[in-house]
Amino acid sequence: MAFGLAFVVPSIYGQIFVAEAGSQRIGDYDATTGAVINASAISGVNWAPEIAVSGSNVFVVDQSSNTVGEYTTSGTALWSAGIANPIGIAVSGSNLFVVTSSSGGNGTVCEYTTSGTLLTASPISGLNEPNGIAVSGSYLFVTNNMNGTVGKYTTTGGTVNASLISGLGAPGGIAVWGGNLYVTILGGTTVGEYTTTGGTVNASLISGLSGPQGIAISGSHIFVTNSRGGNVGEYNLDGTVVNPSLISGLDEPLGIAVEGTAVPEPSTYAAILGFVSMGFVVIRRRFVRSR
Secondary structure, eight states, X not given: OOOOOXXXXXXXOSEEEEEETTTTEEEEEETTTOOEEEEEEEEOOOOOSXXXXXXXXXXXXXXXTTEEXXXXXXXXXXXXXXXSSEEEEEEETTEEXXXXXXXXXXXXXXXEETTXXXXXXXXXXXESSEEEEEEETTEXXXXXXXXXXXXXXXXXXXXXXXXXXXXXXSEEEEEEETTEEEEEETTSSOEEXXXXXXXXXXXXXXXXXXXXXXXXXXXXXXXXXETTTTEEEEEETTSOEXXXXXXXXXXXXXEEEETXXXXXXXXXXXXXXXXXXXXXXXXXXXXXXXX
């Protein structure tokens, strides 16, 4: 008698959205091939260091026009709200978390509903030129460009560790996947990998980049914008190169998001491993009984 056990790894989703500062637009590309779907899916976006996707909608911060807004993936504007100097954005369920950048400890994180209603003006404050933001469960992770740190906070505004990770050279974008954080070093050429508790996994997981800013993860693949190189590179979670120029010919690419990406929690992996272990136990018992 034969027994099968399959372990399914999340696959790459279909579309990548990339904000180009030079062309003032957000383009839509195929996540597998890098082929252009619509280079100007959303137009009139001047400076979007980060974007986020949830379902069939794209959430955008435009630092030049001091707005945060929502668009359909086909480019229809749904709403826009004024906010001073927005630079980072993350979506979790029905909530948006928006980073406003300011030096001298005046940067904040604001919270909105995904329909544009302001919930809390500054549940997190005192940040020093913050840049990127990522959300995982009840925690927020924010990069502080001037301090060279990543801070960890609760989604209700509590400080867990304002310097969870330190000694970074101008950190930019940040993504969380499972129990690890992935941080682009805008002032350098690398992407570093860290645990959500602050441990260093590999400070130079990906190297040889040119002004890395935006970062998104889908399945087992990392996508990074090279703002000075004009491209988007694709990498495996272990840092090995899949395609250093999956998308090329871009004019200062900044924010990036992958349609349909959901962040797996560490408990998800634990549950999967639990099922795998149970499967092996069942197989072993059946094997012993059949002898």
